[in-house]
Amino acid sequence: MRVELPDLAAMDAFGARLAVHLRAGDVIALSGGLGAGKTTLARAIIAALGHQGEVPSPTFTILETYDALDPPLVHADFYRLDSPAEAEELGLDDYRYGAALIAEWPENAGGFAHEPGCLSITLETAGNGRVAIVEPGADWLGRLS
Template identity: 70%
Template sequence: MTTQHRHILPDLAAMEALGQRIAARLQAGDVVALEGGLGAGKTTLARAVLAALGHSGEVPSPTFTIIETYDAPPLRIAVAHADFYRLDDPEEALEIGLDDYREGAALLAEWPQNAGGFDHEPGCLSIRLEKRSESGEDGRIAIARGGADWLERMP
């Protein structure tokens, strides 16, 4: 993986801007692995990426459905947005058909480690979100690391 790129995100506008930079570089087959604890901002960043790819309207959190899909067009590329929080075993990701959902699409994955993790994939961009304070009101820090395919296009 690439060396770490650290972004300070004081507010939602900064989160939005990071989402736009990720979206501009995203290709089918990539994974954006959104790491960080409860309320870290994973869904918020996923929504920013989807909006920048051309999605308008709601982006339900996939906490219960596990995977939500977005077609291209209207998006520039198709996206599968997953939240693996509820998986008990990485095998379940295959059982729900993750490989089929990923065909020709980019994957935005919350709680990626619950699906076995994606760091070994050259197309994986890992974004770890952390709160800057315990109150959670003072923004976030994002630590980005990319696989080999991301070397020339880190956000």
């Protein structure tokens, strides 16, 4: 599926559409180059889940948790990881228990596409906007229409 995101309002609306269908155990894996909009989309999803206030980029902290959301959420940015083993060292599985995960740079953590609850989204620049190329895992089939 290809989703045109010509402006910030479209990105926010797409994030809200994803948030409605997000369940504990799901992964939204966000790929794309620097400046493609991964953090912007993550912020839109987190805001749509009801978080009020700042949503810091986890580029330096690697993991930010939002336990009060429904579902609870972990926002991770794996850009600085050198190997998937580092994600294990962070205790990622413990953070993920009972929560959904938004993963920026998922390939640096070994990827999540093999998980049935993974929604892989590649963001690309298109003019002044973005395009999202969406590949749903088995558990996402039928949720997005």
